[in-house]
Amino acid sequence: MLEQELESLATTTYQKKLADCTLQEVYVILLNYVKKQIDDKPKIERKKKLYYVSAEFLIGKMLSNHLINLGIDQQVRQILEKNGFSLAEVEEIELEPSLGNGGLGRLAACFLDSIATLDLPGDGMGLLYHFGLFEQKYENYKQCEYPNPWIQNQSWLNRSQHVYDIQFKNQTVQSRMYELDVLGYHGKKNTLRLFDLETVDESLVKEGIDFDKTAIEKNLTLFLYPDDSDEDGKKLRVYQQYFMVSSSAQYIIETLKQNHCDLRKLNEYVTIQINDTHPVMIILELIRLLHKEGIILKEAISIVSQTCAYTNHTILAEALETWPLSYFEEIVPQLVYIIEALDAIADQRSSLETTAIIDAKGNVHMAAIAIHFGYSINGVAALHTHILETEELKDFYQLYPTHFSNKTNGITFRRWLLGCNRELSTYLDKLIGEEYKNNAKYLEKLLDYQNNQDVLNQIRSIKQLKKQELVTYLKEKQNLVINENSIFDIQVKRLHEYKRQQLNVLYIIYQYLKIKGGYRPQKPLTIIFGAKAAPAYVLAKDIIHTILCLQKLIQDDLEVNPYLSVVMVENYNVTLGEKLFPAADISEQISLASKEASGTGNMKFMLNGAVTLGTDDGANIEIHDLVGDDAIYIFGKKSEEVIAHYKNEDYHAQEYYQDEMIQPLVDFIISQPMLEIGDKKSLKNLYDNLVKKDYFMTLLDVKDYIHTKDRMLQDYLDQDSWSKKMLVNIAKAGYFSSDRVIKQYNDDIWKL
Numbered sequence: 001m002l003e004q005e006l007e008s009l010a011t012t013t014y015q016k017k018l019a020d021c022t023l024q025e026v027y028v029i030l031l032n033y034v035k036k037q038i039d040d041k042p043k044i045e046r047k048k049k050l051y052y053v054s055a056e057f058l059i060g061k062m063l064s065n066h067l068i069n070l071g072i073d074q075q076v077r078q079i080l081e082k083n084g085f086s087l088a089e090v091e092e093i094e095l096e097p098s099l100g101n102g103g104l105g106r107l108a109a110c111f112l113d114s115i116a117t118l119d120l121p122g123d124g125m126g127l128l129y130h131f132g133l134f135e136q137k138y139e140n141y142k143q144c145e146y147p148n149p150w151i152q153n154q155s156w157l158n159r160s161q162h163v164y165d166i167q168f169k170n171q172t173v174q175s176r177m178y179e180l181d182v183l184g185y186h187g188k189k190n191t192l193r194l195f196d197l198e199t200v201d202e203s204l205v206k207e208g209i210d211f212d213k214t215a216i217e218k219n220l221t222l223f224l225y226p227d228d229s230d231e232d233g234k235k236l237r238v239y240q241q242y243f244m245v246s247s248s249a250q251y252i253i254e255t256l257k258q259n260h261c262d263l264r265k266l267n268e269y270v271t272i273q274i275n276d277t278h279p280v281m282i283i284l285e286l287i288r289l290l291h292k293e294g295i296i297l298k299e300a301i302s303i304v305s306q307t308c309a310y311t312n313h314t315i316l317a318e319a320l321e322t323w324p325l326s327y328f329e330e331i332v333p334q335l336v337y338i339i340e341a342l343d344a345i346a347d348q349r350s351s352l353e354t355t356a357i358i359d360a361k362g363n364v365h366m367a368a369i370a371i372h373f374g375y376s377i378n379g380v381a382a383l384h385t386h387i388l389e390t391e392e393l394k395d396f397y398q399l400y401p402t403h404f405s406n407k408t409n410g411i412t413f414r415r416w417l418l419g420c421n422r423e424l425s426t427y428l429d430k431l432i433g434e435e436y437k438n439n440a441k442y443l444e445k446l447l448d449y450q451n452n453q454d455v456l457n458q459i460r461s462i463k464q465l466k467k468q469e470l471v472t473y474l475k476e477k478q479n480l481v482i483n484e485n486s487i488f489d490i491q492v493k494r495l496h497e498y499k500r501q502q503l504n505v506l507y508i509i510y511q512y513l514k515i516k517g518g519y520r521p522q523k524p525l526t527i528i529f530g531a532k533a534a535p536a537y538v539l540a541k542d543i544i545h546t547i548l549c550l551q552k553l554i555q556d557d558l559e560v561n562p563y564l565s566v567v568m569v570e571n572y573n574v575t576l577g578e579k580l581f582p583a584a585d586i587s588e589q590i591s592l593a594s595k596e597a598s599g600t601g602n603m604k605f606m607l608n609g610a611v612t613l614g615t616d617d618g619a620n621i622e623i624h625d626l627v628g629d630d631a632i633y634i635f636g637k638k639s640e641e642v643i644a645h646y647k648n649e650d651y652h653a654q655e656y657y658q659d660e661m662i663q664p665l666v667d668f669i670i671s672q673p674m675l676e677i678g679d680k681k682s683l684k685n686l687y688d689n690l691v692k693k694d695y696f697m698t699l700l701d702v703k704d705y706i707h708t709k710d711r712m713l714q715d716y717l718d719q720d721s722w723s724k725k726m727l728v729n730i731a732k733a734g735y736f737s738s739d740r741v742i743k744q745y746n747d748d749i750w751k752l
């Protein structure tokens with residue numbers, strides 16, 4: 001049946017038999033077949049609808065995901081194999097949409113999958129970036145950035161007829177809506193709506209990722225997060241944000257009017273989840289549009305306040321955006337009277353400066369708008385929400401205690417287990433039945449087998465298989481050589497000082513020096529990194545440089561390389577993640593306690609049987625509670641201590657640097673062998689930073705980290721007890737299904 005349909009598509013499209021098609025042709029045949037299947041699926045409709053507005057949707061490739069959600073992946077695999085193809089090689093043809101940066105964007109993608117799976121009406125709203133974040137390449141052991149084009153002629157994107165005028169002070173541009181279907185597991189569908197600048201001009205990008213930041217009518221949807229280290233870059237972000245929210249708000253109001261809904265009852269028809277501060281301006285824009293529709297300002301403010309909910313993703317100051325009021329005057333003056341009105345109301349509610357919308361310097365605090373003029377604010381893990389309530393946003397919490405809640409993040413098991421680790425999921429199907437696919441709690445059935453030798457052996461051999469697959473993939477794609485019989489210790493996530501890749505760097509140096517000193521580990525260790533650094537974040541790029549230099553140094557050292565190797569994969573993204581998570585033995589989650597709001601990489605590793613080496617931070621704490629002391633390795637100072645250091649300003653890196661164990665590790669960064677490979681300025685910058693500043697307290701935790709990791713590597717040698725840790729991690733990962741998270745959002749916030 002399915003096979004005949006694919007054959008007939010091959011005949012009508014290419015006048016060939018399926019078996020004679022090229023990979024490209026097979027991909028197009030599957031694409032069109034799947035699109036047709038999705039066309040026939042009903043849309044999820046109810047009285048009230050959710051709009052999830054986000055600057056990022058890190059959705060990953062779609063083909064396998066759609067096949068899984070349609071329930072035809074096994075069948076398609078078999079048909080392809082019969083005709084001499086593998087699904088994996090066909091999927092290589094698809095380019096990964098580059099619409100996100102890291103965890104926040106990936107969360108939005110997991111949420112869309114779960115919203116549709118739970119049969120809730122909810123659309124994503126965002127921007128169609130032509131070149132995405134950027135493509136990372138390494139040249140001379142340094143990160144270089146290139147545009148990352150991904151929009152193909154034949155693709156999942158559908159062009160709609162919806163076009164909106166977006167009005168800026170000096171010009172009006174047009175926004176066109178594109179649509180991507182979001183399919184639930186065995187179910188119905190929602191839509192991801194992405195807005196594109198009609199007059200976007202890709203040829204504006206000349207060298208690398210440089211382009212004229214002032215050519216607004218050409219550049220608005222070229223890149224996600226263009227460099228904002230200068231004034232033009234900052235203003236461009238304001239332009240982009242307004243373009244996104246005005247398009248979204250116009251679409252929402254237009255849809256309501258078409259359905260003859262009373263705009264005064266907006267909150268009965270619509271709820272809007274604002275993902276971090278980037279889309280906060282939608283509050284202002286909706287008020288403006290309602291006011292324009294003849295609703296008095298005061299009422300418009302009240303209506304919108306009952307419609308919008310905000311998720312905070314981080315306590316790092318850099319992400320709590322503020323814009324000078326003068327930017328609004330210069331770019332979107334139509335919003336200024338609304339900002340001033342909201343500021344006056346906020347002043348009446350609280351005279352504290354910490355809760356002001358416009359501060360004494362004339363900066364507009366976007367999070368403050370969202371908290372005062374939304375009905376809900378949530379953090380993304382228990383510790384994070386606690387810190388928001390008691391530290392970062394405590395004055396807001398005093399004002400609106402009932403608006404605050406916690407929603408610990410999650411991940412979709414369709415992609416992060418069924419999709420990326422079919423060997424494990426089919427084994428689980430046989431062992432514990434398939435209920436876990438609809439309710440991930442049932443993964444706990446696996447606990448019944450924690451002392452079953454055969455099951456432990458199976459789980460271990462699946463891990464070994466996924467390690468071999470990763471080795472083959474990285475050899476072929478990136479010409480990287482990895483020993484499949486080593487321990488795979490993986491840290492993949494954006495590069496940021498707070499995530500502390502530099503702490504892992506110090507461990508590598510420690511291990512290198514130990515081996516140089518004659519130590520011979522029983523089992524070789526491969527430390528794998530993947531990380532993009534923001535193009536203007538100099539220290540982050542210097543950390544990448546240091547890692548790449550260490551990789552080279554160790555690779556060339558015959559004394560060391562049988563026991564230790566360092567591998568930094570290029571251009572870490574969802575596609576690579578799908579290969580890396582299933583292959584990991586050790587999951588590195590080593591952020592400075594209090595700084596990682598939740599983390600979701602930690603959950604993907606756990607679900608695939610890796611054991612966490614982590615600090616008491618974000619969702620690591622919840623993982624620890626679930627798996628118990630024996631199946632996780634926790635180290636480092638607790639968040640209270642870290643927060644106290646910041647308050648008392650009593651952390652001095654210099655004092656830790658004096659330690660006789662720590663000093664040689666830091667000094668090695670600028671040692672002769674490193675300088676022979678790398679760039680002195682970069683290496684020296686990291687060295688100086690660690691010795692003199694170390695804002696994220698690397699040296700505070702380095703000793704505990706080293707000892708804990710050594711203990712972990714020792715424990716790995718006991719195969720059975722290690723396999724049991726793997727099993728417990730898989731069994732307990734059910735809590736982190738994004739289906740659970742979305743149910744909580746709906747029960748507590750959206751009420752769809």
Ligand SMILES: *Cc1c(COP(=O)(O)O)cnc(C)c1O
Nearest residue numbers: 102103493573574577599600601
């Ligand atoms: C899950 C994921 C992230 C988030 O990882 P963290 O370790 O939580 O920061 C970032 N990038 C990609 C591609 C991911 O899949």
